[in-house]
Amino acid sequence: xxAYILEFLLVGFGxxxxxxxxxxxxxNKAVLGKLSAAALLIVFGLLxxxxxxxxxxxxxxxxxxTDSAAIFFKGIALLTTLSVVLLSLDFLPVLxxxxxxPEEADKGSQGGIGExxxxxxFTCAGLMWMASAKDLVTMLVALETVTISFYVLVASMRRNxxxxxxxxxxxxxxxxxxxFLVYGIAWVFGATGTLSLxxxxxxxxxxxxxxxxxxxxxxxxxxxxxxxGFKVGxxxxxxxxxxxxxxxxxxxxxxxxxxSKAAGFIVLWRFLTPFLASEAMAPKIILILAFITGAxxxxxxxxxxxxxxxxxxxxxxxxxxxxxxxxxxVSDAPFSTIGFYLGAYLLMTIIAFAVLxxxxxxxxxxELVAFDGLAKRSPFLAFALVVSMSSLAGVPLTAGFWGKFxxxxxxxxxxxxxxxxxxxxxxxxxxxYYLKVLKNVFWNEPDEGIDLDSQPIGITTxxxxxxxxxxxxxxxxxxxxxxxxxxxxxxxxxxxQR
Amino acid sequence: xxxxPILIVAIPILAAILIGFKAPxxxxxxxxxxxxxxxxSLLCLKFDHTAxxxxxxxxxxxxxxxQPSISLAFGVDGMSxxxxxLTVIVTLASLWTISDKVKSPRLHFVSALLISAGALGAFLSxxxxxxYAFHELALIPTFLMIGMFGRGENPRKVAWTITIYLGxxxxxxxxxxxxxxYHTPAQSFDMTTxxxxxxxxGAQKWIAALLIVGFGTxxSLFPFHSWAAPAYAAAPTPVSMLHAGVLKKFGLYxxxxxxxxxxxxxxxxxxxxxxxxxxxxxxxVGLVTVAQRRLDLxxxxxxxxxxxxxxxxxxxxxxxxxNNSLALNGALLLMFAHGVSIALQFALxxxxxxxxxxxxxxxxxxxxxxxxxxxxxxxxxxxxSIGLPGFANFAGELMIFLSAFKGIAxxxxxxxxxxxxxxxxxxxxWGVVISAVYMLRAYRSIFMGDEPRGGITAGKPLxxxxxxxxxxxxxxxxVVGFFPRILLQYLG
Numbered sequence: 001x002x003a004y005i006l007e008f009l010l011v012g013f014g015x016x017x018x019x020x021x022x023x024x025x026x027x028n029k030a031v032l033g034k035l036s037a038a039a040l041l042i043v044f045g046l047l048x049x050x051x052x053x054x055x056x057x058x059x060x061x062x063x064x065x066t067d068s069a070a071i072f073f074k075g076i077a078l079l080t081t082l083s084v085v086l087l088s089l090d091f092l093p094v095l096x097x098x099x100x101x102p103e104e105a106d107k108g109s110q111g112g113i114g115e116x117x118x119x120x121x122f123t124c125a126g127l128m129w130m131a132s133a134k135d136l137v138t139m140l141v142a143l144e145t146v147t148i149s150f151y152v153l154v155a156s157m158r159r160n161x162x163x164x165x166x167x168x169x170x171x172x173x174x175x176x177x178x179x180f181l182v183y184g185i186a187w188v189f190g191a192t193g194t195l196s197l198x199x200x201x202x203x204x205x206x207x208x209x210x211x212x213x214x215x216x217x218x219x220x221x222x223x224x225x226x227x228x229g230f231k232v233g234x235x236x237x238x239x240x241x242x243x244x245x246x247x248x249x250x251x252x253x254x255x256x257x258x259x260s261k262a263a264g265f266i267v268l269w270r271f272l273t274p275f276l277a278s279e280a281m282a283p284k285i286i287l288i289l290a291f292i293t294g295a296x297x298x299x300x301x302x303x304x305x306x307x308x309x310x311x312x313x314x315x316x317x318x319x320x321x322x323x324x325x326x327x328x329x330v331s332d333a334p335f336s337t338i339g340f341y342l343g344a345y346l347l348m349t350i351i352a353f354a355v356l357x358x359x360x361x362x363x364x365x366x367e368l369v370a371f372d373g374l375a376k377r378s379p380f381l382a383f384a385l386v387v388s389m390s391s392l393a394g395v396p397l398t399a400g401f402w403g404k405f406x407x408x409x410x411x412x413x414x415x416x417x418x419x420x421x422x423x424x425x426x427x428x429x430x431x432x433y434y435l436k437v438l439k440n441v442f443w444n445e446p447d448e449g450i451d452l453d454s455q456p457i458g459i460t461t462x463x464x465x466x467x468x469x470x471x472x473x474x475x476x477x478x479x480x481x482x483x484x485x486x487x488x489x490x491x492x493x494x495x496x497q498r
Numbered sequence: 499x500x501x502x503p504i505l506i507v508a509i510p511i512l513a514a515i516l517i518g519f520k521a522p523x524x525x526x527x528x529x530x531x532x533x534x535x536x537x538x539s540l541l542c543l544k545f546d547h548t549a550x551x552x553x554x555x556x557x558x559x560x561x562x563x564x565q566p567s568i569s570l571a572f573g574v575d576g577m578s579x580x581x582x583x584l585t586v587i588v589t590l591a592s593l594w595t596i597s598d599k600v601k602s603p604r605l606h607f608v609s610a611l612l613i614s615a616g617a618l619g620a621f622l623s624x625x626x627x628x629x630y631a632f633h634e635l636a637l638i639p640t641f642l643m644i645g646m647f648g649r650g651e652n653p654r655k656v657a658w659t660i661t662i663y664l665g666x667x668x669x670x671x672x673x674x675x676x677x678x679x680y681h682t683p684a685q686s687f688d689m690t691t692x693x694x695x696x697x698x699x700g701a702q703k704w705i706a707a708l709l710i711v712g713f714g715t716x717x718s719l720f721p722f723h724s725w726a727a728p729a730y731a732a733a734p735t736p737v738s739m740l741h742a743g744v745l746k747k748f749g750l751y752x753x754x755x756x757x758x759x760x761x762x763x764x765x766x767x768x769x770x771x772x773x774x775x776x777x778x779x780x781x782x783v784g785l786v787t788v789a790q791r792r793l794d795l796x797x798x799x800x801x802x803x804x805x806x807x808x809x810x811x812x813x814x815x816x817x818x819x820x821n822n823s824l825a826l827n828g829a830l831l832l833m834f835a836h837g838v839s840i841a842l843q844f845a846l847x848x849x850x851x852x853x854x855x856x857x858x859x860x861x862x863x864x865x866x867x868x869x870x871x872x873x874x875x876x877x878x879x880x881x882x883s884i885g886l887p888g889f890a891n892f893a894g895e896l897m898i899f900l901s902a903f904k905g906i907a908x909x910x911x912x913x914x915x916x917x918x919x920x921x922x923x924x925x926x927x928w929g930v931v932i933s934a935v936y937m938l939r940a941y942r943s944i945f946m947g948d949e950p951r952g953g954i955t956a957g958k959p960l961x962x963x964x965x966x967x968x969x970x971x972x973x974x975x976x977v978v979g980f981f982p983r984i985l986l987q988y989l990g
Contacts, residue, residue, distance in 0.1 A: 334565075383518075390638055393665075396631030405627070405672070409566065412676045424669045431665035432658070435641055443645045443654060477570065480562050 002054040003066045003132065006043050006074065007125045013039035014121035021114030029113035033089045036117040037460075040082040040124065047075055062196060065132045065270075072339050072486050073131035073266045076346055080259040081124035083350045083464055085117060087251040087357045090458040094361050095249060098157025116156055120255065123149040130263045135196040136185045139267055143181070143231070146263060147174050150256065154248040166247025173230065173240040181227035187220025200274035212280035221275060221285065225292075228271065231264030233322045235295035242303075245315035250360050253311060254353035257318045262342045265325055269338060272329065289330045294422050297323035301426035304433040310356055311366045313433060314349070317392060320426060321345055324407050327423055333410035336486040341403035343482055344391065344475065347468045348400050351388035354465050355381050358457055368437060373446025380457070382441050384465045391472045393434040394427055399475040499544060500558040503572035503622045506537050506582070507632075510589070510615035514608045524598065527607040531590040534618075538586045541574055542988075551576070551990050552693060554624045559688075562627075566679065567686040573624040576988035577830060581621040581751055583985070584834045585744045587974055588841045589614040591967035592739040595845050597852070600734070601647060609639035610736040617744045621751065626675055626687040633716075633748050634668060637661065640729075640737060648732040649851070650794070656732040663725040664716060671712025671752075677705045678760065689755075697760050706764030709757045710772065717749035718802045719809065720778030727798030735848030738794075742801045743841035747833045750808050754829060758812065758820050765816045772813050773922040779806030781925065784932035788939075793847050793857045796940055800883060801840045803929065808832050810926050811898040817919050818904060825901035827986050832894025834985060835975065839882040839891055842971035846876050849964065850944065854954045859943040861954065866945035868956035873945045875968045880937040882975045885930055890978035895930070899923055 017032055017039070026032070052066040088095065092113070096105040099112035126145030133139035151174065155167020189195055191211055192203075203211075211217045229237035245253045272289075275281045300320030307313040321341075328337050356366065358381060363370045375382040391400030404427060411420045475482055513530035517523045546555055554573030561569045574582065589610070596606045612635055619632025644657035681698040684691050697705065711722065718726035726746075730738040757765055765772075783803040790796035811829030815822050849872060850865070851857050866873035882889035902923035906916070916924075978984055 386638060395637055396634040401631065401634075405676075408672060409676045409680070412673060413680050420673060424666070424673060427669050428662060428666040431637075432662055435638075435658075435661060438638070438642065439645060439654075442642050478560070478562060483563060 001046070001049055001051055002056055002060075003050045003052065003071065003074070004056070004060055004064055006046060006050065007128050009046070010039065010043050010121050010125040010128070013043075014118045014125070017118040017121065018114065021118070026110065027108075029110040029117075030089060030092055032114050033085055033092070033117045036121060037082060037085045037089075039121060040078055040085060044075070044078040044082065047071065047078065062198070063134050063138045065134050068486055068488055069266065069269075069335055069339060070132040072343075073262060074128040075485075076262050076342060077124050077127035077131065077259055080255060080262070080346055080350070081120050081127075083346075083354070083468075084251045084255040084259075085120055086460045086464050087254060087350075087354055088116065088249075090461045091249065091251050091357050091361055094364075095157065098160040098163060098249065101159040112156060112158075116153070119149045119153055123153070123255070123259070127259050127263045131266050133267065133270065134198055136188065136271075137195055139271070140178075140181060140185060143263075143267065144178065146260065147178065150174070150252075150260065153252045153255070154244060156252070157249050160247075162247035163249060164247075166244045169240055169247075170244045177227045177230035177237070180223050180230075184220045184223025184225075184227060187216060187223060189220075191217035191220055197270060197274055201277065203274070203278070205279065208278040208280040212278070218281070218284060221281070222288065224271060225268075225285075225288065228264055228268045229292065232261055232268060232325070233264075233296075233319045234292050234326060235299045235319070235323075238296065238299060238319045238322075241319055242312045242315040245318070246309060246311045246366070250311070250353060250357045250366075253314070254350055254357075257314065257353070258346050258349050261318060261322065262346070265322075265329075265338060265342060269329060269335065276332065286330055289326060290416065290419060293323055293326040293330050294419055296320075296326055297419070297422045297426045301429040301433075305429055307433070308368050309366050310352075310359075310368055310371065310437065313368070313437070314352060314356075317430075317434070318349070320430060321392075323426065324404060324423065327411055327416070327419055328407040330419065331407070331410035331414035331416055333407060335488075336483050337403075337406040337410060339486040340406065340479060340482050344399035344403045344472070347471045347475070348388045348391040348398075351384050351465055351468050351472075352392070354461055354468075355385050355388070358461065368440050369444075369447075371437060371440040372444040374441040377446050378457075380462075380465075384469055385441055386438060387469045387472055389434040389437050391476070393430045397473070397476045399472045399479065401476060402479050499556050502537050502541055503556055503574055504558060506534055506586075507572065507615060507619045507622055509533055509537075510611040510618065514611040514615070517604055517608050517611070523604045523607045524596070527593045527596075527611055528590075530611065531586070531593050531614075534586045535590055538582050541579060541582070545574070545576075545579060545988060547987065547990070552690075554690065557624060559624070565685075567684070567688060567691075568627045569625050569688060570628055571625040571688065572622045574622060576990060577751070577755060578621045579988045580830050580834055580985050581747060582618065584747065584837045585614060585617045585621060587970065588739060588743040588837060591841060591845060591971050592736040592743075594967035594970075595739070595848060596736050605646070606643070606734065606736060609643045610740060612636065612639045613737065613740045613745065617740070617748065620748050624689045626679060626689060626692060626756070629689070629752070630668070630672060630675055633745070636741070636745055637664065637668075640733070640741060643737045644729065644733045647734045649734075650728075650732045653732040656728045660725045660729040663722075667712055667715025667722065670708055671716070674705055674708030674712050675756075677701065677708060678756065681705065682760075692756070693759060697764075699763055702761050702764030703767050704764075706757060706761045706768055709753065709761070710765075710768055713749035713752045713757070714775070715749075717746055717753075717805050717809075718779075719749075719805065720775050720783060720802075723779065723783060723802045723805075726802045727795055730798035730801060730844065731792065731794035735844060738798075738844040738848075739841040742798070742844060743837040746801070746805070747837055750805070750812070750829070750833055753812055754815070754826065758815050762816075762819055769813060769816050770918055772809060772816070773918055776806040776809035776813065777922055777925055779803055779809065780929035781932070784929050784936075788932060788936045790936070791859055793850065793859065793862075793940060793944065794844075796936060797840065797843050797847055800933065800936065801836070803933070804832075804836050804840075804883070806926065806929065807895055807898055808836070810902060810923060813919055813922070814898065814901040814904065817902075817917075822901050822904055823989070824897050824904060827989055828894050828897025828901055830894075830989065831890060831978070831982055831985060832898060835882065835890030835894050835978065838971050838974050838978075839879055839889070842875070842879045842968060842975070843883065845967055845971070846872065846879060849960070849968075853956050856954055859940065862944045863947040864945070864949045865956055867948070869959055871960050871965055875965070875972055876945065877941060878972045878975070880941050882979070884933045884937050888979050889975050890982065891975070893979060893982040899927065
């Protein structure tokens with residue numbers, strides 16, 4: 001089965017969900033969420049049946065990658081979306097109040113829930129398509145599919161001022177970055193005469209030196225870098241992140257933080273590969289990237305130190321991790337490093353957001369003080385946070401450490417000592433702000449007024465947390481399966497394809 | 499037999515998980531500790547003395563990553579066997595000292611088991627990656643324990659200091675270790691391969707600096723020592739015992755295992771600096787120790803101070819290009835001896851605090867009459883720490899001092915021809931006097947006199963179960979002190 005079937009299937013499922021919502025009268029639309037999760041699970045299962053060497057036919061051959069990186073990122077997109085949908089089920093009471101207002105919600109209004117559960121399927125299809133993009137237009141279209149559905153999802157709690165504010169900010173800055181992207185693509189096309197990244201990779205050194213002779217191509221590349229910088233949250237294009245993360249519904253924040261970032265990075269990597277391989281262009285681009293990387297590491301890590309809101313903390317943490325990932329790209333780390341890092345990032349970030357979702361829907365607060373004494377109120381959630389925060393901080397024997405280790409190893413190998421110093425200081429700062437969360441959880445006394453046991457944690461959320469916690473330890477000690485999944489097939493097959 | 503090292507690492511982790519799932523905490527933890535002591539003894543019995551040095555026995559390995567080559571590998575050689583014995587003995591004693599009266603004993607047991615598992619994993623790993631990774635297992639439990647159950651004025655501030663300090667130190671170490679591996683031709687994290695290869699001589703200087711700072715921070719080498727004493731003073735007793743006794747030896751073990759053999763040129767460049775720094779440990783921190791007015795802070799500082807002697811042994815090793823078996827034996831013996839003796843002293847300090855609620859010298863006194871067993875045991879610990887003959891510490895320190903004078907003909911060499919190492923050793927010798935001053939003073943103010951000055955009560959004499967962990971540690975000190983060959987036979 002060729003891989004693109006999956007995206008079509010997902011879009012189809014999304015349409016079916018919308019139809020069900022329109023033409024049936026459901027008392028409780030949570031069932032749509034379960035259907036959505038089931039659809040994602042089916043597609044995730046089918047991912048393993050994909051034949052990556054299948055002939056794609058003339059329609060797709062030039063636009064669609066089925067290499068192991070693409071398959072791996074489709075997996076990440078599917079798992080992220082599945083987690084987001086499952087978390088949303090636990091978040092439903094807050095969501096209903098946010099969408100319909102408290103009075104309506106208390107009367108049992110279900111408005112907007114159907115859309116909320118079907119949109120992630122379209123987003124996911126976009127993310128998956130992005131992972132396969134072989135040329136700049138496919139990349140743009142997939143990226144926009146994702147971004148447009150995110151505009152709606154971020155602002156979906158329309159009775160909530162924070163969500164609306166986040167939606168507007170995201171819309172304006174997202175539109176701006178799209179503008180940069182389209183403009184940049186136009187310049188790249190103008191300079192090189194091709195939109196295909198494969199054609200760029202195949203270009204001869206002489207050709208590259210002609211292109212590099214004028215600043216045209218460089219200008220286009222910088223514009224695209226700015227646009228992708230918005231998506232991955234690289235400084236100085238990171239300004240929107242804290243506000244949008246804070247305002248968006250918590251599961252959607254998780255979606256933005258993991259799905260959007262992962263897709264941004266694979267696109268960034270695919271886009272940069274031909275340019276970094278050319279001797280004429282690479283030094284300049286690496287210099288620009290190095291500045292962006294340094295700034296991202298500094299801003300993400302240092303700004304996170306002072307945060308007292310868990311969502312904002314995670315927002316800055318996501319910027320900091322973008323910095324580490326960029327360091328990997330600057331240091332010419334093999335793609336398995338980036339892929340593994342993002343896989344680990346998925347596990348640890350989703351756990352953090354899962355715990356936050358539970359806390360938010362029980363206490364109504366995202367502030368760190370809402371976590372006070374969690375160790376006594378819910379040892380299970382407290383342990384989950386220990387694992388997630390340790391992994392985010394990069395404590396060894398967790399999956400997060402492998403990511404940081406491989407990036408640091410790549411930086412040592414590439415000899416980027418200044419960036420390495422910044423990264424090490426940043427990682428040490430990370431120990432502080434991630435452990436700050438554990439300080440609230442373990443050291444502080446619980447606020448007696450808040451009862452956590454009023455609603456038990458949803459079985460799916462619990463299963464999710466357990467599975468991902470186990471994953472963090474498993475891959476922390478034995479990461480080999482993920483590396484195997486990221487391994488490119490034998491190079492002989494690749495050249496045959498070309 | 500290959501599975502024994504894996505078992506030794508896995509048992510405490512499994513025990514911690516079981517306790518997390520509501521297994522009876524004390525029983526599970528003690529069973530795990532005793533099982534590990536027995537497995538370690540089994541390794542001692544089966545240890546092949548004829549195997550050449552540098553060969554890991556009972557080795558097992560599971561490849562994890564090809565490029566760079568990393569594998570989850572365990573094995574034992576003489577050096578790691580000595581560290582293993584230290585760890586299992588101190589673990590047993592420290593778990594025993596956790597009384598059921600403390601707040602949340604379950605968390606105490608889990609943390610102590612995890613710290614112990616981290617140390618065991620680090621000492622038994624034969625792959626640099628996991629050697630490093632296991633050591634960090636202690637980071638989070640230590641942070642949580644000091645913050646939640648710490649004593650003293652501001653344990654939370656201390657918890658932050660130790661975590662950030664050690665976090666940064668280990669990241670520097672990580673950069674150093676990665677650089678070390680990447681500057682060998684094979685780029686393999688496997689210790690056997692690594693130790694068989696040659697490090698790029700151009701890069702040695704800076705890699706050596708990174709490793710000295712990185713490992714040095716973990717061992718509290720002057721001037722990276724300021725985290726140590728407050729942390730040991732603030733930490734709950736089992737954590738200080740394991741941290742000061744066992745975990746701190748990780749840095750020394752790493753220097754002896756990796757830095758000295760692989761970075762001969764690089765370490766030699768920094769050798770004189772190292773001498774200055776270790777004298778900072780022995781003399782400066784020694785004088786700081788004399789000025790302490792609380793037992794826990796005094797012990798914490800004394801532990802920092804004694805690291806200086808082991809660094810002297812390492813300096814002697816560097817000076818001889820790694821071929822100074824006297825220095826190697828002395829350093830390892832002292833690592834073992836210091837680990838056991840400082841654990842004993844922290845355990846006793848914990849007991850004194852439990853009984854009297856005080857640790858300030860001015861409020862204590864006359865305890866020898868109320869708790870004679872405690873007085874005797876503290877005396878043993880103090881004598882060991884000073885380095886009196888008959889204790890393992892003496893044997894270790896003596897060997898280190900002698901090793902510094904290797905190749906120098908006594909009587910025939912004029913003083914002017916002594917090198918920096920020899921002068922440093924002569925200066926370091928005064929540390930023994932400093933140790934005697936503070937240890938004996940502490941003993942006098944806590945145990946001598948008629949009555950406790952602070953108007954405190956000491957309760958009934960110690961019963962056997964309370965005494966047992968102290969006895970285990972004291973016996974280990976005396977036995978190894980009289981028969982250092984028990985340990986040194988494994989070094990060949």
